[in-house]
């Protein structure tokens with residue numbers, strides 16, 4: 001496995017992760033925030049230009065936004081999905097294909113190794129998206145000087161790190177780039193889709209959020225920075241609830257503690273019941289352990305009415321974010337294998353959602369879309385809606401009319 005994510009051995013994983021982790025800290029993310037703002041505004045312009053055109057799948061639009069940012073940060077040059085006439089092709093199409101077939105790879109050991117052996121030149125013949133990655137490599141020519149402002153790109157950070165030469169080959173870096181592009185494209189756009197649905201289907205909610213963001217914004221084309229947006233309580237509650245309902249990785253990722261036994265201490269039935277008998281399990285080192293984020297996120301004891309979009313659960317009596325509940329939110333996983341792109345994802349969601357809420361949502365309507373088109377139905381690595389769904393579609397209404405902001 002060529003990516004950090006696919007490294008089985010924990011020490012190997014740690015070394016690979018360390019080579020690029022500085023690119024994903026909160027302060028590095030702030031340094032590329034201008035890219036996020038730029039692309040969020042480009043996305044709004046492109047959606048608004050669809051006035052009176054045919055309805056379209058908003059997930060493709062958001063994937064162009066996320067794909068442009070992560071490709072720019074990886075290679076120093078974006079894939080320019082937002083600049084093409086339509087929303088497709090984009091990297092999500094490749095990811096989606098991969099996810100639909102993932103179960104086959106899980107059940108046929110060795111298939112992944114076989115696929116890995118296919119020469120890149122052959123892969124490029126069949127996949128436009130893989131070809132884009134190859135072209136990006138050629139453009140950057142393996143150079144370690146590519147940068148976004150003063151921030152090194154992710155690949156240049158790996159190339160300039162002290163990992164040994166086999167970690168810097170074209171093949172290994174292609175594997176890493178595919179993992180970064182995949183991770184950086186889909187989960188974030190899926191979160192934005194869910195947020196769009198729950199705001200467009202509830203005008204009161206949209207109005208409240210519009211007012212909250214407007215109160216700290218003088219010009220929707222010059223949004224406040226991500227750290228200021230994060231301080232908005234209602235906005236944060238909306239994002240937390242979206243993350244809860246669309247847990248990043250819906251399947252179980254099996255992890256193995258190699259050096260220590262795991263001691264599990266809990267209560268039978270319910271941790272809230274003080275009379276429930278206590279129990280202790282010891283899971284010997286070497287055994288795979290996994291947890292289902294979906295099951296945790298829909299636990300009725302922790303999240304009552306778990307299937308519903310309930311914002312009050314995230315707000316305390318003073319309207320501040322309920323930090324206590326956050327520890328049960330496992331969207332980005334925890335520990336050494338947690339999502340490396342967490343800060344970037346949050347920055348993208350806050351900035352993009354703020355731009356869309358202020359500039360686009362007043363002119364956007366759902367088109368033949370209901371909860372079946374967004375609700376979790378099955379696992380394809382990330383949670384997907386029912387295969388009977390046509391996807392969440394929207395259309396831009398006549399912008400000459402006064403935007404409707406019902407109370």
Ligand code: HEM
Pocket residue numbers: 004005006017070179180181183184185187188191247248249253330331332333336337338339340341342344345
């Ligand atoms: C809302 C958006 C996102 C969610 C919910 C999410 C969720 C997750 C989760 C749950 C994992 C752990 C996977 C596992 O246990 O097997 C993960 C890993 C990862 N994510 Fe994200 N992610 C998001 C956005 C991003 C972004 C923007 C990037 C940008 C590069 C990214 C890159 C990665 C990578 C590279 C890994 C593998 C990390 C490792 O194994 O060390 N993700 N993500």
